[in-house]
Amino acid sequence: xxxxxxxxxxxxQDIYVGVMKGVIWKIxxxxxxxxxxxxxxxxDITAGALALWGAFSFFPQGTVFCAVVDPxxxxxxxxxxxxxxxxxxxxxxxxxxxxxxxxxxxxxVVELKNSSYFLPNISSTFHGRDIFAPVSAYIAKGTSIxxxxxxxxVDELVKLPPLRAxxxxxxxxxxxxxxxxxxxxxxxLRRKDFEAWLRDAVCHQWFATIKGKSFESLNRSYAxxxxxxxxLLFNSYDLLEIAVNRGNAAQLLGIHKGDQLEVRKKEVK
Amino acid sequence: xxxxxxxxxxxxQDIYVGVMKGVIWKIxxxxxxxxxxxxxxxxDITAGALALWGAFSFFPQGTVFCAVVDPxxxxxxxxxxxxxxxxxxxxxxxxxxxxxxxxxxxxxVVELKNSSYFLPNISSTFHGRDIFAPVSAYIAKGTSIxxxxxxxxVDELVKLPPLRAxxxxxxxxxxxxxxxxxxxxxxxLRRKDFEAWLRDAVCHQWFATIKGKSFESLNRSYAxxxxxxxxLLFNSYDLLEIAVNRGNAAQLLGIHKGDQLEVRKKEVK
Amino acid sequence: xxxxxxxxxxxxQDIYVGVMKGVIWKIxxxxxxxxxxxxxxxxDITAGALALWGAFSFFPQGTVFCAVVDPxxxxxxxxxxxxxxxxxxxxxxxxxxxxxxxxxxxxxVVELKNSSYFLPNISSTFHGRDIFAPVSAYIAKGTSIxxxxxxxxVDELVKLPPLRAxxxxxxxxxxxxxxxxxxxxxxxLRRKDFEAWLRDAVCHQWFATIKGKSFESLNRSYAxxxxxxxxLLFNSYDLLEIAVNRGNAAQLLGIHKGDQLEVRKKEVK
Numbered sequence: 044x045x046x047x048x049x050x051x052x053x054x055x056q057d058i059y060v061g062v063m064k065g066v067i068w069k070i071x072x073x074x075x076x077x078x079x080x081x082x083x084x085x086x087d088i089t090a091g092a093l094a095l096w097g098a099f100s101f102f103p104q105g106t107v108f109c110a111v112v113d114p115x116x117x118x119x120x121x122x123x124x125x126x127x128x129x130x131x132x133x134x135x136x137x138x139x140x141x142x143x144x145x146x147x148x149x150x151x152v153v154e155l156k157n158s159s160y161f162l163p164n165i166s167s168t169f170h171g172r173d174i175f176a177p178v179s180a181y182i183a184k185g186t187s188i189x190x191x192x193x194x195x196x197v198d199e200l201v202k203l204p205p206l207r208a209x210x211x212x213x214x215x216x217x218x219x220x221x222x223x224x225x226x227x228x229x230x231x232l233r234r235k236d237f238e239a240w241l242r243d244a245v246c247h248q249w250f251a252t253i254k255g256k257s258f259e260s261l262n263r264s265y266a267x268x269x270x271x272x273x274x275l276l277f278n279s280y281d282l283l284e285i286a287v288n289r290g291n292a293a294q295l296l297g298i299h300k301g302d303q304l305e306v307r308k309k310e311v312k
Numbered sequence: 313x314x315x316x317x318x319x320x321x322x323x324x325q326d327i328y329v330g331v332m333k334g335v336i337w338k339i340x341x342x343x344x345x346x347x348x349x350x351x352x353x354x355x356d357i358t359a360g361a362l363a364l365w366g367a368f369s370f371f372p373q374g375t376v377f378c379a380v381v382d383p384x385x386x387x388x389x390x391x392x393x394x395x396x397x398x399x400x401x402x403x404x405x406x407x408x409x410x411x412x413x414x415x416x417x418x419x420x421v422v423e424l425k426n427s428s429y430f431l432p433n434i435s436s437t438f439h440g441r442d443i444f445a446p447v448s449a450y451i452a453k454g455t456s457i458x459x460x461x462x463x464x465x466v467d468e469l470v471k472l473p474p475l476r477a478x479x480x481x482x483x484x485x486x487x488x489x490x491x492x493x494x495x496x497x498x499x500x501l502r503r504k505d506f507e508a509w510l511r512d513a514v515c516h517q518w519f520a521t522i523k524g525k526s527f528e529s530l531n532r533s534y535a536x537x538x539x540x541x542x543x544l545l546f547n548s549y550d551l552l553e554i555a556v557n558r559g560n561a562a563q564l565l566g567i568h569k570g571d572q573l574e575v576r577k578k579e580v581k
Numbered sequence: 582x583x584x585x586x587x588x589x590x591x592x593x594q595d596i597y598v599g600v601m602k603g604v605i606w607k608i609x610x611x612x613x614x615x616x617x618x619x620x621x622x623x624x625d626i627t628a629g630a631l632a633l634w635g636a637f638s639f640f641p642q643g644t645v646f647c648a649v650v651d652p653x654x655x656x657x658x659x660x661x662x663x664x665x666x667x668x669x670x671x672x673x674x675x676x677x678x679x680x681x682x683x684x685x686x687x688x689x690v691v692e693l694k695n696s697s698y699f700l701p702n703i704s705s706t707f708h709g710r711d712i713f714a715p716v717s718a719y720i721a722k723g724t725s726i727x728x729x730x731x732x733x734x735v736d737e738l739v740k741l742p743p744l745r746a747x748x749x750x751x752x753x754x755x756x757x758x759x760x761x762x763x764x765x766x767x768x769x770l771r772r773k774d775f776e777a778w779l780r781d782a783v784c785h786q787w788f789a790t791i792k793g794k795s796f797e798s799l800n801r802s803y804a805x806x807x808x809x810x811x812x813l814l815f816n817s818y819d820l821l822e823i824a825v826n827r828g829n830a831a832q833l834l835g836i837h838k839g840d841q842l843e844v845r846k847k848e849v850k
Binding site: 324325326327328329330331333334335337338341342345436437438441 | 582584586588593613615616617618619620632635636639640641644801817
């Protein structure tokens with residue numbers, strides 16, 4: 044039974060998500076449909092991209108991810124379908140799919156052009172219903188993505204900053220890739236990479252700085268520090284995050300997307 | 313695989329919706345269940361009726377819509393099942409199903425009377441679980457709606473105002489059918505009807521008035537006007553709506569359900 | 582088609598619930614997954630236990646309930662699977678499953694120890710994904726719960742107070758088992774038990790006292806009393822509840838979990 048996983052910023056107060064399911068089942072009646080989440084903050088592409096990246100690997104081979112966070116709907120932004128080694132991804136070409144597909148062996152990317160796989164009337168505001176849901180359903184049904192339109196190169200896709208920090212022997216330079224709704228500043232430094240880098244060190248001590256603020260250790264939870272204090276921790280995506288217990292780190296430290304955090308090994312004296 | 317689409321005002325904090333799914337699967341184990349939405353404002357029948365009307369046509373033939381916005385639960389209001397050409401609708405006879413079924417070829421309406429298709433103990437407060445979920449499941453399983461009780465005439469059903477405006481050659485009279493939670497005033501003037509009426513005009517200019525306020529053009533989104541300003545637009549249901557950018561149109565203009573909006577063609581001079 | 586019903590305190594803003602579904606379908610592709618609710622207040626075990634108890638009996642034989650309200654995740658609290666006459670329950674051994682399983686003929690309880698049925702890497706924070714979802718999926722697939730680890734006795738499980746009041750001929754002593762998010766104080770006095778006890782009385786009058794406050798009758802809904810007034814009613818779980826119309830009964834009367842409510846028959850004079 045084919046699985047289609049939905050990720051949107053539509054919320055669940057309206058019928059948008061329900062309607063997408065109706066459209067899917069009209070085309071592929073035996074699809075299992077999973078809601079990843081529909082509570083991505085409206086138009087927050089990086090939040091959606093993170094969620095998709097954090098979730099996809101837990102799903103069975105053949106799962107079709109239909110992702111719609113689409114501030115450019117109705118403009119000339121491309122609509123795409125991506126086949127990777129294990130999964131399919133369908134959505135707007137605005138970076139939303141990027142982190143998920145850049146972790147995968149991409150087999151093919153096509154632009155969605157063939158309107159015979161869309162609903163008959165394409166609105167200018169709801170491509171989730173009119174394009175992405177039906178295309179996802181046809182993929183789940185076994186239609187080759189070649190059918191949907193011309194192949195395009197991965198190089199042509201809209202990208203987000205890499206989800207990996209830059210590692211030197213003595214320093215790591217991480218980038219803030221997302222500020223979440225609580226003001227937590229999420230970087231592209233992954234736990235695994237950081238631990239590997241530390242293992243190579245003579246001494247396992249380090250200090251990290253961002254916006255003039257220094258850290259010398261990691262916490263495991265927000266509550267480990269006093270209210271209003273800053274901390275560093277690896278979040279549920281295993282990405283390094285700058286946070287404030289019951290506070291807003293981005294505001295407090297003046298952190299913006301794209302800012303750098305530098306980690307430096309301490310010298311053994 | 314039969315599809316049952318649920319629409320309620322139960323929210324998802326409680327187990328009510330989950331319990332309805334259990335009841336359905338006990339009777340019809342292979343039903344696919346879709347949540348249209350459970351966030352209809354408590355007891356807001358017209359909001360539920362609009363959502364059901366906006367959604368039903370996207371679902372496959374044979375879908376059973378189980379709709380429960382039921383302020384009269386436990387009173388003498390009828391419980392009904394409706395078979396239309398393509399779908400089934402189950403719910404209270406309080407107008408909730410009206411707009412959906414009035415757009416359809418109704419084949420038969422029955423009153424739910426045969427308690428052998430209900431749960432053994434009928435509560436006075438939760439007919440969603442005790443009556444509507446099991447009846448929907450039996451329909452999904454193939455039970456004829458004749459089994460559930462006596463046929464009643466469409467004329468006997470509780471109705472809402474028509475979901476179509478009145479068209480004259482020079483004027484349209486639309487009615488406010490719903491004030492939503494944001495204070496947007498939704499009318500029964502449909503985009504298609506309005507565009508057809510305009511096409512017949514020598515001149516495509518018009519002005520609309522409601523409560524002494526005049527409009528001479530449509531907007532495509534709330535944000536096209538300044539904060540606090542009124543606008544007219546066709547909403548996601550393609551119904552004409554009076555709105556205020558980041559404000560409450562019903563309060564600002566004193567609009568109530570049943571109020572009229574008049575559109576008049578401009579004379580060519 | 583096997584059914585897995587999920588109950589968590591994860592909310593639906595994050596991808597946690599979606600990821601659990603992916604994990605389940607990877608193991609048991611044809612599982613039907615129902616969301617009981619994911620809006621249990623964070624770490625509120627008794628709220629979760631009540632919801633599970635209120636819902637389970639409506640689900641088909643063989644349903645696997647995967648329940649995760651787990652403040653002790655990462656500590657030494659046990660993880661368990663329980664087979665009862667009609668259902669399976671999987672979750673932490675912290676009382677969450679207790680009310681549901683104590684109403685059932687328990688066939689067997691095992692501690693989840695056999696990591697070959699878990700995900701390869703067990704996090705310290707997300708056993709819903711790493712342990713409870715995969716074990717639930719293996720049960721749905723037909724794996725015997727004997728496979729997961731050693732049998733343990735029901736006596737060894739973490740328990741909650743009994744979900745039954747104590748009945749004497751003239752008095753009932755009920756216990757407040759939960760304060761909900763609205764401040765309603767929910768007791769372990771069940772409607773059925775109370776009605777049976779009253780039937781035995783010469784006179785059907787009674788009075789109830791808690792924290793110095795007396796009641797002599799039941800209401801059917803909050804709105805039957807004036808705003809700010811206290812009332813007694815049987816709630817949607819058919820448990821006696823002390824409430825305040827549009828107010829917080831626990832705060833107003835100073836009620837805490839464990840407090841007693843006493844009901845006494847009135848003497849016939």
